[in-house]
Amino acid sequence: MLPLTQDTAARAATGLPEPVRARIEHGAALYEKMPMPDPRGEDWRYVELGMDLDDAALPEAPGAPMPGEGVVAAALGEVAGRALSVDGFTVEASGDGLQALHDAGAAAWEAAGRAGIPADLDRFAAAHHAFGRDGVRVDVPAGTAVGAPYLIEVQAVTPGSLVLPRIVVAAGDGAEAAVVVHYRSPDGVALTAVPHVEVGGGANARVSVTVVQTWGDQTTAISQHHHVAGRDGAVELAETGLGGRFARLHLTVDLDGPGADARVLGLYFGDRQQTLDYRAFVNHNAPNTTSDMFLKGAVGDTARSVFTGLIRIEPAGQKTNAHQTNRNLVLSDGAEAHSVPNLEILANDVRCGHGSAVGPLDAEQRYYLMSRGLDRAAADRLQVKGFFEEVLTRYRHQQLEPPLRQAAMAKYAGIIGGSAT
Amino acid sequence: MSGPALSITGLQAGLGELQILKGVDLEVPFGEVHALMGPNGSGKSTLCHVLMGKPEYHASGSARVGGTDVLGLPVDERARLGLFEAFQYPVEVPGVTLDDLMGEIAQAAGSGDGFGDRMAAAVAELGMDRFLERPVNEGLSGGEKKRSEIFQLMSMAPKVAILDEIDSGLDIDAVREVAAAVEAMRSPALGVLLITHYSRILRYVTPDRVHVMMAGRIVRSGGPELAEELEAKGYDAIAADLGIDLSEPEDDDGADFLAGL
Ligand SMILES: Nc1ncnc2c1ncn2[C@@H]1O[C@H](COP(=O)(O)OP(=O)(O)OP(=O)(O)O)[C@@H](O)[C@H]1O
Ligand SMILES: [Mg+2]
Numbered sequence: 001m002l003p004l005t006q007d008t009a010a011r012a013a014t015g016l017p018e019p020v021r022a023r024i025e026h027g028a029a030l031y032e033k034m035p036m037p038d039p040r041g042e043d044w045r046y047v048e049l050g051m052d053l054d055d056a057a058l059p060e061a062p063g064a065p066m067p068g069e070g071v072v073a074a075a076l077g078e079v080a081g082r083a084l085s086v087d088g089f090t091v092e093a094s095g096d097g098l099q100a101l102h103d104a105g106a107a108a109w110e111a112a113g114r115a116g117i118p119a120d121l122d123r124f125a126a127a128h129h130a131f132g133r134d135g136v137r138v139d140v141p142a143g144t145a146v147g148a149p150y151l152i153e154v155q156a157v158t159p160g161s162l163v164l165p166r167i168v169v170a171a172g173d174g175a176e177a178a179v180v181v182h183y184r185s186p187d188g189v190a191l192t193a194v195p196h197v198e199v200g201g202g203a204n205a206r207v208s209v210t211v212v213q214t215w216g217d218q219t220t221a222i223s224q225h226h227h228v229a230g231r232d233g234a235v236e237l238a239e240t241g242l243g244g245r246f247a248r249l250h251l252t253v254d255l256d257g258p259g260a261d262a263r264v265l266g267l268y269f270g271d272r273q274q275t276l277d278y279r280a281f282v283n284h285n286a287p288n289t290t291s292d293m294f295l296k297g298a299v300g301d302t303a304r305s306v307f308t309g310l311i312r313i314e315p316a317g318q319k320t321n322a323h324q325t326n327r328n329l330v331l332s333d334g335a336e337a338h339s340v341p342n343l344e345i346l347a348n349d350v351r352c353g354h355g356s357a358v359g360p361l362d363a364e365q366r367y368y369l370m371s372r373g374l375d376r377a378a379a380d381r382l383q384v385k386g387f388f389e390e391v392l393t394r395y396r397h398q399q400l401e402p403p404l405r406q407a408a409m410a411k412y413a414g415i416i417g418g419s420a421t
Numbered sequence: 422m423s424g425p426a427l428s429i430t431g432l433q434a435g436l437g438e439l440q441i442l443k444g445v446d447l448e449v450p451f452g453e454v455h456a457l458m459g460p461n462g463s464g465k466s467t468l469c470h471v472l473m474g475k476p477e478y479h480a481s482g483s484a485r486v487g488g489t490d491v492l493g494l495p496v497d498e499r500a501r502l503g504l505f506e507a508f509q510y511p512v513e514v515p516g517v518t519l520d521d522l523m524g525e526i527a528q529a530a531g532s533g534d535g536f537g538d539r540m541a542a543a544v545a546e547l548g549m550d551r552f553l554e555r556p557v558n559e560g561l562s563g564g565e566k567k568r569s570e571i572f573q574l575m576s577m578a579p580k581v582a583i584l585d586e587i588d589s590g591l592d593i594d595a596v597r598e599v600a601a602a603v604e605a606m607r608s609p610a611l612g613v614l615l616i617t618h619y620s621r622i623l624r625y626v627t628p629d630r631v632h633v634m635m636a637g638r639i640v641r642s643g644g645p646e647l648a649e650e651l652e653a654k655g656y657d658a659i660a661a662d663l664g665i666d667l668s669e670p671e672d673d674d675g676a677d678f679l680a681g682l
Binding site: 363364365367368369370371372373374375376378379382383385386387388389390393 | 513
């Protein structure tokens with residue numbers, strides 16, 4: 001493995017097209033300069049990262065893929081294309097419009113429209129620019145509707161590694177596509193993954209991204225997303241966050257064109273000592289734009305979750321209709337959930353709403369269910385299932401519902417009997 | 422069946438400092454339907470919740486369901502002993518369909534209980550098909566919620582059914598339908614306590630006894646004619662007849678009832 005130095009960045013750049021080398025140099029310079037995130041900064045409030053990037057190293061070749069078919073691949077059925085990324089290297093890519101970045105030309109490295117994660121977002125973003133050298137690109141030509149979803153499996157397997165996969169989805173005017181991303185890594189293997197997901201849609205384009213995050217229990221994952229919708233276009237992100245030691249989703253959505261729509265769905269469940277950390281920024285930059293964020297999470301044992309959401313409506317965003325809802329179940333005395341929805345409204349003719357809740361299971365529901373003969377454990381399990389059902393039933397790919405429901409309920413089964421309140 | 426379905430003696434209960442039930446004595450034999458009437462705030466729903474075991478209430482005295490004292494038992498155990506409460510305000514359970522709930526109830530009831538057959542019959546009788554896939558009580562009209570409670574009652578076949586204002590919010594036809602369902606359930610294996618504000622439902626269900634609760638006590642009991650008397654005179658007159666001051670906030674002779682146990 002290679003240390004995270006300027007030298008390594010330069011070596012990573014060799015053989016890559018000129019514009020990509022410039023991107024790498026810029027990232028490397030920033031990476032060298034930037035400190036690790038200040039734990040007192042607003043962006044890192046409520047969490048303790050508990051790792052230093054400088055301790056990680058860059059794999060020179062992909063490790064062996066994890067055995068067995070992933071739960072997502074097994075449930076998804078027919079796909080339009082499929083890619084497998086291991087340790088940041090795209091080792092498989094097939095399907096119309098889908099290609100690996102490393103053997104594509106400079107054009108493939110270009111951003112999808114305005115979508116892109118700036119290198120100076122934080123040190124993780126800088127590291128991605130400096131050392132990332134592969135990824136997957138999905139291009140959907142204007143006017144094309146791709147029926148089946150693309151499946152991108154992202155694995156990280158090598159201990160101590162920094163894994164930097166990049167996923168770019170570029171949809172032309174009127175194009176429609178769905179991408180499903182599954183993150184996994186083995187339990188017990190300490191490593192860091194910083195995926196970048198960049199989605200740019202033209203006018204009337206509709207792009208949905210579904211992320212299933214089942215990182216191993218020693219993985220630090222800092223996912224950074226930017227989704228941009230054009231005139232009357234729609235972007236959607238549905239994320240299920242289950243794994244990781246520390247897993248962050250940093251999401252920026254830009255509604256750039258009039259009439260653009262964003263939908264963000266989330267389901268997360270933290271147990272043991274997990275930290276699940278959501279930072280969502282939805283920017284209404286044009287009139288008549290709409291957005292709806294709906295995230296529900298549970299924490300048990302001594303897990304911690306954070307949701308900070310910011311809806312920002314620019315002066316141009318008249319007639320915006322924006323909503324964010326975040327509800328959290330706190331299932332153990334030692335668990336913590338923070339929910340901080342924010343609005344920043346610079347236009348005067350808008351409709352905005354936000355709701356946020358953090359609390360234990362509802363005592364009235366428990367009493368009602370127990371009055372029908374369900375014991376306390378069965379009553380509580382049913383209530384938890386119902387809690388997540390409101391998210392699951394909104395998922396686009398209904399075939400993913402059963403395994404995701406099962407995974408969430410398995411986590412619940414693991415924490416009850418502990419210090420459940 | 423020997424002994425009464427429900428037998429309550431010297432039941433006192435409250436929330437924290439607030440004493441609500443001040444010594445309730447009441448018996449519902451198997452095969453009978455009793456009506457419980459009383460002004461708002463007199464303690465009728467409290468009686469239901471205390472019998473069912475809602476955690477925040479403290480209670481003393483005794484309450485026997487089919488001979489077993491249920492006070493102190495967990496809620497689900499009381500249900501399994503054969504006690505059913507149809508809620509005045511049925512609780513919404515988001516994301517859980519009525520069908521999911523019925524599945525869980527069936528599982529809790531155990532196999533060989535006949536639950537499935539009764540449920541199928543109740544679905545047909547009450548036209549519950551269209552509610553099975555909807556979340557429990559969520560977005561249901563007042564009357565639909567009551568219908569769902571009756572549906573669960575019919576499926577569960579308890580020993581004691583306490584129906585807390587099962588007729589409120591129902592339209593005229595629905596009242597008749599619910600009343601008919603209650604009459605149809607009348608059996609030597611069931612005792613029913615029907616809480617109501619209106620004698621309307623009592624036109625279709627003939628109660629064996631009518632009890633009047635005021636300020637946390639049963640102050641009068643009688644035959645079906647008592648309901649008509651209440652209708653004609655109102656609670657104030659009954660209270661005046663009995664020398665009860667309904668505006669009186671607290672009294673302390675609850676201890677006398679306790680002493681009688
Ligand atoms: N959670 C509570 N906190 C405070 N007071 C309560 C609470 N629950 C009940 N009470 C009080 O206890 C008394 C009895 O209430 P209960 O609901 O049993 O009356 P009810 O006879 O069922 O009335 P209604 O006919 O209006 O349904 C009332 O004075 C009520 O305000
Ligand atoms: Mg009441």
